[in-house]
Amino acid sequence: MSTTTDAKRKAPAGERVADWADGRLGIYSLAKANMRKIFPDHWSFMLGEICLYSFIIIILTGVYLTLFFHPSMNEVHYHGSYVPMQGIRMTEAYASTLDISFDVRGGLLIRQIHHWAALIFIAGMFVHMMRVFFTGAFRKPREINWLFGFLLFALGMFTGFTGYSLPDDLLSGTGVRFTQGAILSVPIVGTYISMFLFGGEFPGHDIIARFYSIHILLLPGIMLGLVVAHLILVFYHKHTQFPGPGRTNKNVVGMPLLPVYMAKAGGFFFLVFGVIAVIAALFTINPIWALGPYRPDQVSTGAQPDWYMGFAEGLVRVMPGWEINLWGHTLVLGVFIPLVVFGLVLAAIAVYPFIESWITGDKREHHILDRPRNAPTRTALGVAWVTSYMVMLIGGGNDIFATHLHMSINSITWFVRIFYFVGPVIAFIVTKRICMGLQRRDRDKVLHGRESGIIKRLPHGEFVEIHEPLSQSQRYSLTAHEQYEPAEVGPAVDENGVERKLTRGEKLRAKLSKGYFGEGNQVPKATAEEYREISSGHGGHH
Amino acid sequence: MKKLSARRRHPLAAVVVLLLALAATGGLYAAFAPASKAQADETAQSLAIEEGKKLYSVGCASCHGTGGQGTTDGPSLVGVGSAAVDFQVATGRMPAQQPGAQVPKKPVIYDQAQIDQLAAYVASLGPGPVTPTEKQYNPEGADIARGGDLWRTNCAQCHNFTGEGGALTKGKYAPSLEDSTPKQIYEAMQTGPQNMPSFPDTTMPEKEKKDIIAYVKSVNGDETPTPGGFALGGLGPVSEGLFGWIFGLGALIAVAIWVAAHTAKAKKS
C-alpha cells in the first residue's frame, strides 16, 4: 500500500470511470459485497435463469413487434402479399400481423421467437416452481419470494393470453369469446364487467386496444418489478444448496460471481436465446395466416388456448352443465365453478409454504434443501397437485387426443371427470410409498454400505454380496436431513391443574402433523449407535 | 369372428368376379362398337348398369339389400345418386369392413371403371346427385380468398382451419382432407357422406364449391408453403405446447446440465 506512488500514477481509464461512479453511486461498497458472491452450481438452480432470460428475450422481441403492430379494430380489406387472404375483410390488428409475417424481413422470425419464448417462459416457471416446491426451498426466509414467483407465474399466464389474442385471428378471437362468456357467468356483476371490458357488446371495437395496453404495459410492468424484487431477494437470502460435505445451514458453497458465475450465467443467456432462435427458425408457431381473421360466426375445430391456459380450458370442458334459475336470476354454475376452481388450484400452491410452516411450527431459517424423498407427505402432495393439473391439460386437449388416439371424445371427457378426483389420490399414495422406499434404501445404505455387486463365497459355502462401506461424506449427505417429531396437542390440563381448552386449530394441526411426521409417514434415519453396533458387531459380514 | 371373416372375403371374391366382368365388358364392347353413337351410349349405359349390378350383388348387397333397399346393416341406396357411390367407393370407405362409430378411409379395391359401373347401377335405382365432371370441380381460376371465407363459415368447424380434421361425438370424426382429391371434396359437399351434412347446389352453388376446393388445396397441399418451418401437424396450441415443453424446455435443461456439470478432473498423479 504505497499510497504516495499510487496517487502520483495516473489511474487507468476503467478505474477512473469506476471512481467517478463510486463518488455518485457508491458502487465500491456494492461490489465489495457482491462481486465475489458465491453461487452454488446445480442444473436445477438454472431453471429460474431460463425464465429470466426468456423474459428478457420476450421484452426485446416484443418491443420490436410494437414497431409494426397496429392495435386497432378498424376494418380493412387485405391487399398484402399473402394470396389466400386477398380482399378479405379483417381488422387492422390482423392485417398488420400478416404484414409482420409476410412483408417485414425478419418479422416472422421475431414473432416466432416472441411466441416460442413465451411458451418456454411459462413452462420454465412451472418447472422452476416445482423444483422449489419439491426441495422445500420455499421455507423461511423465502416465503415472500415464493409468492413473488407465484405472482409472476399467474401474471405470465394472463400476459400470454392477452398477447396471443392481439392478432385478432379466428383462434384467439374464439378464446376471447370464451373469456367473455366466462365473465358473463359471474353472478350479479358479470354483465357489467363484460360491458365495461369490451366497451359494449361483444366483440365491439375496443378489446384489442385494451388488451394491447394490458399486454405491453400494465402486466409486463408489474412483472418487471416482481422479477427485480425476486432477484434482489435471491441475492439477499443467498442461494439454497443441497446437503453435502462442508455445506451447512450457515454457509453457501460454490463459485464466485466474478468470474465463473458471471461467465456461466451470462453465457447461459446467449445459449437460451440461441436455442430459441433456432427453434423459431425451424418450427412454426401460431401461423395466424392459416387461421383467418376473427368473426363471431366462424369457428374451427381444435380450438385450444396456449398450453398454460390448457388446464383452465380442461376444467371448463369437463364440467357438467349446471345452471340454476331462481327468482328471475341465473346462476351459471357450469361456467362459474370452473372459474372458481381455476383460482383455487392456483391459490393452493401459493399458500402452501404458510400451511406447512404452520404444521411444523418451525420458525428457523432453512438454507439446506430437502431431497424430495425426505419430505414424503409434501412430495406426495406436490405430485398430486401436478397430477390434477396434467389431467386437466388432457381435458383441455380432449378433441385432439380423441382424433389422434382414435378414442371417443365423450370417453376422454368422462375419464378426465373421474380422474380429476381419483388421479391425485392415487398419485399421493404411490408417491408417498416410493419416497418411503427410497428413505429405507438410504438407511440401509448408510448402515450396511453400498451393494458392490461382488459375490463372495464364505468357507462354509454361503454366498454373500460384499457391501462397501460409504465414505464419511456420503454418510453425512444421506443423514443430514432433519426429521420432525409429530406435534402433540399438549396436556389437557395446564400447570395449575385447570382444564385447558383445545382449539379446533390445535387439534387439526396435531392431526396434520401426525400425517406428515407420525409413525409410518417417515422412516427414522440411521443413528450413530445403530451404525456403530452394526459395523463393529457383525464385522463386515454384509 | 367367423361371420366377420366371411364378410371380409366379399371384396376379394369381388376382384375375381370383376376381372371376369371386365373381360366380358371388353368383349361386348368390341361386339357393339360399330353401332351408331347415340345407340352406343345408351347401350353402354345399360351395359354399365348391368355390370354394376353384378358388382353390387357381390360387394354391396349383403348390407344394402339386393335391390339397394337397405337392411339393418346398411342404409337404402335409392336416390343417393352416382356421386355418393363414387365418393364412398373411390375413397375405399365402401365396402365397409366392420361396423363402428364411423366407416374409415381404406385402400380402394375397385378400379375407376368398376366404380363407374357401380355408380351407374345405384343411380338407376332412383334419381340423386350425379358424379361431377371435371369442369365442375376443377378449382383452376377459382377465388381462393372467397373460398377461405366460405371454408371458415361452413367447413372449418369440423375439418379445422386448414382441413386437418377434428373430433365429433362418440368416436366419430371429420377426416383430414390432405389426401382428398378435388372431385372427392366436391362429392362430399354434394352428397353429405355418413354424418357430414350436405351442401347442395341450392344453398352452395357450384362456383362456391370450387372456391372452397381451391382454398383447401392451396393451404393443405403438397406445395403449400409453411413459411415458419415445420408445421407440427397444423393442430394449433396443443402440438405447439407439447413441442415447447419436450423439445424447447428439454433442450434448455440439457444445456443447463452441461453448464452446471463439473469438468473432468485430472487423474490423480
Add this chain to the structure above:
Amino acid sequence: MSSNEISDKNLPHEQGSAHGTAVAENPFADPGLPPHKPRIQDVDEQAAKRSERTVALLFTVSMLATIGFIASFVIFPVDEIVYVWPIGHVSATNLSLGLTLGVALFCIGAGAVHWARTLMSDEEFADDRHAIEAAPEVKAKVMTDFADGARESAIGRRPLIRNTMLGALAMVPLSGVVLLRELGPLPEKKLFHTSWKKGLQLINMNTNEPLRPEDVVVGSLTFAKPEGLEEDDEDFNNKIAKDALMIVRIQPQDIKDRRELEWSHEGIVAFSKICTHVGCPISLYEQQTHHVLCPCHQSTFDLSDGARVIFGPAGHPLPQLRIGVNGEGNLEALGDFAEPVGPAFWERG
C-alpha cells in the same frame, strides 16, 4: 389459533457438524469441504491451450454467423420460399436469419461457458450466511426511533387528524374507480335482443340471397343472417355475434319436440348458431344423429329434440327462431328469439 406455539422439542436437532477428531466419534459428522482436485486443464498446458482455441473458435463462428445474418438479410427477398428437406417449403429469410442468429448467439454462450468450465478456477468457496433477522439491539433501536417519531408527530394525541387523514386517503382512490365507469355502457337489456324481428327474411350466408324452403333439403346444413345485415356494416361483428342462424331440415316425423315442430317450416328449423355455454359458433352438425357439437367445449345438442343438451358443459338448449314463408316464397322470421341467445348470465332468469 397460532398463539399456542408448538414447543421446540418437535423440531429436529441439527446434524452434528464437527471437523477432524469429532469425525471418529460421530460416523455421520460433516467431514467438511473435500479438497480441491485439479482439472486436466489445470495440470496440462496442452489441454488448456486446446480449450483456449475451442473458445476462440466458438467466438469466431459467432462472428461469421452474424455476418451470415446480415448477408441473408440483404440477399433474400422477404417473400422467397425455398424447399428445404425435410421441413418443406419455408421462408428463406425466416430460416436463414433464424439459424444464423441462433448460431451467433449460441456460440457466444457456448464459448463463455466452455471458458468458465475449463479455464477459470473451479475451486469452491464457502461464504458465511448471516441471519436475516436483526439483532435484538437493532430491533430495540428501531422501535424507540419509531416511538419517538410517532410521538413527535402527535398522531396518537390528535385523533382528529389521524381519522380525517385516513378518511381522505381511503376516499381519493374512488375517483379512479369512478373514471372506469366510462369504459362501456350499462348492460340494460342489450343481451336480451337480436336484430331478428317479424318479417325479416333469412339470407343465405353463402350466396347472400334469401333462402327458399325448397333450397333446404334434408341432411343439409346452411347458415343464415337477417335481411339487411351486410358484411361491410360498421357493426357487422356485433350483430352477427347474436344473429347467426344454423338451418337444417329434419323429417317432421323425426322431430320429437312439439314446440320445435310448430316453430319450424315443414321441418326446416332455425337455431341460434351461438353456443349457450360460452358463445362459440356451434355448428358441427351430424346429419344422421341430428346432434350438433360445439368445437370449443364439446357441448352436444339434439336438434331433433328442441336442441336439448345431451352432453357437455352447456346449461340450456339452443334458442330456436320461429320461421315461416312470406309472400315471395322466401323463409322469414316470425319474431325475435323468445330468449336471449348465447351464454347464460345473471339477469337472464
